[in-house]
Amino acid sequence: MCMTNSKKWHLERLLFLIAGSFSLVGLAVGFFISPWGYALNLLVAVNMILNATVGFCPMAIPLKSFGVKSCDYRLTGEN
Template identity: 45%
Template sequence: MKLKQEARRSRDEGEEKLSRSFRPNFTAPLNTQVKSSKWQLERVLFALAGTMNLIGLILYIFASEWFLIIVALVGINQVLFATTGFCPASLILRRAGLKGACKW
């Protein structure tokens, strides 16, 4: 009886070691895109910039030419984000809980 228990215990230990050593590595390649139903930070930033540009353009057409300043500021902010990765709206959106797809 004792011999059977010891044999069973050593067999279980051997199977455990074997299963630990042959675990497959399921890391995703680096070039895959994130597939999620939630909007990522970068996507929200582009939507926000496009919306602000349209609002500024509509206000320019119907109200005053001074609203072109909104379009210019949004454009400058987009260039700033593209070159440095810094955007004031991204700081606010990160605090709201959005996560970016980029890891920088």
């Protein structure tokens, strides 16, 4: 993962924000409303594992269509 200043919102940073938010919502729904809310956490975990293993993330498709750029350290020369 590349280090950026806190003012830049690259694709990878937004993906972590969205995954964390969905996970917290799933926990809240599971705890306060219905145990089926924990299924949202399962879906988030499956998507994160899918992204880590094969590099595909379904949430990245709409984000890229909105024009969010990826922070690829290989292209910028940063570590």
